Amino acid sequence: MTDSPKLDRTASGVATDAAPATSAWRGLPAGIWALGFVSMLMDVSSEMIHALLPVYLTVGLGATALAVGVIEGIAEATAAITKVFSGALSDRIGRRKELAAIGYGLAAFTKPVFPLAPSIGWLIAARFIDRVGKGIRGAPRDALVADLAPEGRRGAAFGLRQSLDTLGAFLGPLSAIGLMWAFADDFQSVFWVAVIPAFLALGLILFAVHEPPRPDGLRRVRNPLSRAELRLLGGTYWAVVAVAAVFTLARFSEAFLILRAGEAGLPLMLVPLVLVGMNAVYALSAWPAGVLSDRMSRPALLLAGLAVLIVADLVLAQAPGLVGLGLGIALWGLHMGLTQGLLAALVAEAVPAELRGTAFGMFNLVTGAALLLASVIAGGLWQSLGSGATFLAGAGFALAAALGLLPLRHRLA
Secondary structure, eight states: OOOOOOOOSSOTTHHHHHGGGBOSGGGOBHHHHHHHHHHHHHHHHHHHHHTTHHHIIIIISOOOHHHHHHHHHHHHHHHHHHHHHHHHHHHHHTOSHHHHHHHHHHHHHHTTHHHHOOSHHHHHHHHHHHHHHHHHHHHHHHHHHHHHOOTTOHHHHHHHHHHHHHHHHHHHHHHHHHHHHHTTSOHHHHHHHHHHHHHHHHHHHHHHOOOOOOOTTOOOOSOTTSHHHHHHTHHHHHHHHHHHHHHHHHSOOTHHHHHHHHHTTOOGGGTTHHHHHHHHHHHHHHHHHHHHHTTSOHHHHHHHHHHHHHHHHHHHHHOOHHHHHHHHHHHHHHHHHHHHHHHHHHHHHHSOGGGHHHHHHHHHHHHHHHHHHHHHHHHHHHHHHOHHHHHHHHHHHHHHHHHHHGGGHHHHO
């Protein structure tokens, strides 16, 4: 498999076309800010529901823990698979916004089902369609961010979107906690409030996001998933995907952070604050990290993020008590902020502009499968050897990802 030519930090003319729509502040187009707020609003809505859904299913509707696990597993697998085809379709038709809007629309229109659902079957259907929507929107949205990003600002663009997205993941559970108190533990009332930000997100992408003109001379792609087109993604892209897959094995589900919090003695009612704290650090660090990545070597910054993850794992494995837990969770959030937007920028710059949707779709599929495998490995280690072994294994995978990244640092610089 041959390498694609090394791309500079422009978008083959796309960024230049988008420049007139650029807002003065921070030099980022208004469309990228709008996409960031779309992500934030939908995350507020989704996390308000998802923070309560497992309890609602088990306590309110009598579902078993196994049923909850099956529902979540099917939902996330559906999203990962759908991303591949939606990304490829966005490359084939040459338009990103329409597919992203369809994805957000599906998610928005499923939200009223949650308070109205008379049975578990309805909730399963709503959750399934919601994740189909997530799968449809993910790759085209990321490709649209890359298309809109001005010259030399792609890291900042992805960092901004990731920060606002994570801010939604921070505000959603907090809102759910406050509303459950305000509505005296009435799940349906909280679910109805969650409908509002979902439709605000849909309106924002429909009316505030404008797709940039297709650059003259940009090649039309007939079958993005054909072997010939996948070869054009290049060796550098597939190397980034491989490193990201090993990296993902190191950052298993945040559910294990919650388990570690319970083990450390955090009161049950305060356990959701683990994700709130992690997402707060994540949101605050993602945008500055993206800006920094436009000014220095991205592989060096990614290595720094891997180093932070190794330290976080060691702290969570070895440091006792709530102080060690808090430090480990803060470091975990920092590593997310340093790396997630950066990986998206590396993917965008490693591939031809006409194949970005396909590239993001394949990237999300591989890392989604790796996350599932990582959580299975972590669960097995936790059950057989304890929490310390789980986090030490995570540190080992992070070290392996760092060693795999070292030979690539000149190709990605």
